[in-house]
Amino acid sequence: MASSTCTAPPPTVRGVHHFEIIGYRLIKGLSPGEYVRSGAFVVGGYRWSVRFYPGGFSPPHRAHVSAFLKITTNSARAWARFDLRLLDRATGLSRSVHRAAAPVVFDYSAAHKKCKGKRGARAFMPRAELEASPYLRGDRLTIECVVDVVVAAGEAVAPPPRRLRAPPPDLSKHLGDLLDQQDLADIAFHVGGEVFRAHKVVLATRSPVFMAELYGGMKEKGMERIAIDDVQPLVFGALIRFVYTDVLVLPGDLEGDDYKEMVRHLLEAADRYGVERLKLVCESILCRSLDGNTVETTLALADQHYCKALKDVCVQFMSLGL
Template sequence: MASPPDTVTVRGAHQFEIVGYSLIKGFAAGEFVRSDAFAVGGYRWSVRFYPGGFSAPYSAFVSAFLKITSKDARAWACFDLRLLDRATGLSRSVRRAAEPVVFDYSAPHRKCKGKRGARALMLRSELEASPYLRGDRLTIECVVDVAAAGVAPRQLRAPPSDLSKHLGDLLDQQDRTDVAFDVRGEVFRAHKAVLATRSPVFMAELYGGMKEEGMERIAIDDIQPVVFGALIRFIYTDVLVLPGDLEGDDYKEMVRHLLEAADRYGMDRMKVMCESILCRSLDASTVETTLALADQHYCTALKDVCLQFMSLGLEG
């Protein structure tokens, strides 16, 4: 019998705290530790963590999976695997299934349908140098949205995300801001938690070891206000907005400044978007400047395009 169209999902969350990471870091590929079982949506679940990787090809990584443990059960669910920053209490999503996937306890092991997750969750070296591992402790947070029994994915499809709109509105309304930046006399107000969640540099400046007393107002003299404004807008909305009155060389120069800001604040997606724009707008008058920029900020793809452009020019 078909499920009713207004079927809702049930959300649950579980924190798997691993105490004594050093005791398991030498596990071979395929060996794992599991969390206590927890219940969501009428099913039982557990989190599995593979410190030596899920299998030999992933031995440089740590792996993590959500597994359904209710015997002979079959469920549709979305899930979000997150790592908890032990210094700030904030968590970061590292593997998310936004669309529902099937968890089938009885499926053959080789299909891995009884568990879903990430074989390459994070490089082990990256994890061990990160703020997620402190005091020999690691916390994996798993958020699960489970459909009523028997519901198919088409009945669970969520509307398009409006998170960027809401965060953009939050920035525009300036509601409950708790930090201000004085950028060459122009003041930008923002929310520490949003900045820190999106940028590892802001995380360090606002919450980590680089934090200083009186950080509610921060002076920045080496970035143009229009560039810093575009950076903040991107942090909130994931949209790169450039002034509409820029053309030609002025437009390219603005993109170069945005790339530098993106690199400075660890905004990798914004940096790649700027690289893409510069790759498409190369010309003989700017290629040398762009090549120097690419070399300085480790933009491998942009550097390769510049060198290819120059090679073709020389051949011509």
């Protein structure tokens, strides 16, 4: 007599989280083992986060980017399927890159947190393939994580933690919207044939030079237009955007020497207007992108604009004969 068995899949609770990485260029130089992580999200009563290693999980994987899903609820042990995907923001479609078709254990107990607290792929995708793909647009990358947590029969799903958490800061978003809308703009900069409208109070708050020009002894009565002749429009636009949002946004089609040259000009503008955080961001980028063809130029730039950390890196680079 023939027989067969049908086993129903275990009941699960699904959650989807989008981890958006803005400013990929700023993190692509991280060393193997260094990562950025998403905010915490709750599925099936457990807290989770996504970890992304732009320099690879370890030195043997430095040619790849790595990605993992990690359970972050203390002393928790859960079974879950997961799918790490890349989202094409232009089409809204996502592609599965690494998935666990069957449930696997996530164990955050003291004995297992190193080996079973996170699951994913050390060779998630070759870095060169990712950077040439449609999933990296405008220096932004979105990882979509789909999690199916297994719920035992008759088990009630634990509710999310009741503790209220403050939402992520959104001041930079609102100021960025203000810059884009320009409804209350009260100053116009004429730069290389282009006009940049802005708000005096925002500029003065973020830059001591703008404060002096717009409200101090350097102020011209009734001044509403300022002509700037020695800064490229692309550079000035990136400077103003950073002043409002604290985020460096550069054109996505800049590559190689053109990208480095843009960063050098931006460092000069940041020093000129006293935007110290932008100056440090530019220093960091140039430190990570030194080569034999540009080190002397970069050293001269660092010396001229008092960038001690960048100068030290250039000197060390030259002393090692790299």
